[in-house]
Amino acid sequence: MADSGPTDYIRDGKAIYEESFAIIRAEANLDRFPDDLVPAVVRMIHACGMTDLPGDIGFSAGVAASARSALAAGAPILCDSEMVAHGITRARLPADNPVVCTLRDERVPDLAAELGNTRSAAALELWRPQLEGAVVAIGNAPTALFRLLEMLQEGAPRPAAVLGIPVGFVGAVESKEALAESPLGLEYLTVHGRRGGSAITAAAVNALASDRI
């Protein structure tokens, strides 16, 4: 079978993770991150395959501690998309935390029309009862991150941490800058620029939820 490449691959899931993380730690510059945030950065890189990601990562110094402590206390994880919600590994969650995505709630289309905003942004109206102390995971829609900042400016309850990592060409850069520069002083984690997305965002949640590989 010497001509058959596929027979040679590593088949052990744990070994694959360990080797992946070792490659990332060897290649990526992780120096400027607090120790408690490094596992999240490593998993974010792992989710996208790009070791230059750290250069674009923005954060508040206390974001990892705040997210970890909220999750340990049972905080819900509020997601802007089904992909983010389904990328979160339930077995890693420390307190059987609720993973919430309201995007497909039947009230959302009417709310979007009423607000004159996208469905992704309107879906956040339904987060209000759970927003206080929650971990917010926005990995898709810049309008959701913009809307969150508006709601908080208007006095909505404050989440424990905002993982705000939407992706794309219209509003992604600007919404993430607005998060980082917000006078609200939120605990936050982001990837500046156009890059981002549901896989990177879910990976950050998974890393903050557990120390396991």
Place this chain on the structure above:
Amino acid sequence: MADSGPTDYIRDGKAIYEESFAIIRAEANLDRFPDDLVPAVVRMIHACGMTDLPGDIGFSAGVAASARSALAAGAPILCDSEMVAHGITRARLPADNPVVCTLRDERVPDLAAELGNTRSAAALELWRPQLEGAVVAIGNAPTALFRLLEMLQEGAPRPAAVLGIPVGFVGAVESKEALAESPLGLEYLTVHGRRGGSAITAAAVNALASDRI
């Protein structure tokens, strides 16, 4: 409100898509792709925010036609991860196509032990009854793509198209090269290198499923 950036953003979902796609078409080099594959390439770029992605995209000339025709005829979409499955927009599917992810099937852990492979790879055993003429969407695990190629070499029924876009540091590069160089002559779409993932893969499916924005 002059100091309040968030109030200035575009809130119309359709306008955001249109502007995003216009930016992508202006910035990305799409010249070498067949006309019927361009919408998939545009959406793949849209999903990751990177206009240099086309340089790494590999494909067979007939992949778009084969995938579109299979989907129109009702072919199932076989996904290696829940994130890929949940990134597929059901309303875009032309024939209410089944979207299948067998990763969490209760038989998978035993199959993985039996095969000495990851759960992602073992889950493909449960694809066999639906594999003929299917659209395969692998956006997470290199071992799933390696295993698919093994199964096909051993005579498993042939899918209509393989969107093989796993991400990462161990096996991703090699599994995608094996797909592109396979003597099986599959209709395929891939992103060479470490980049890839569930969002890019689901975006390709969504583009091939419908011509709508």
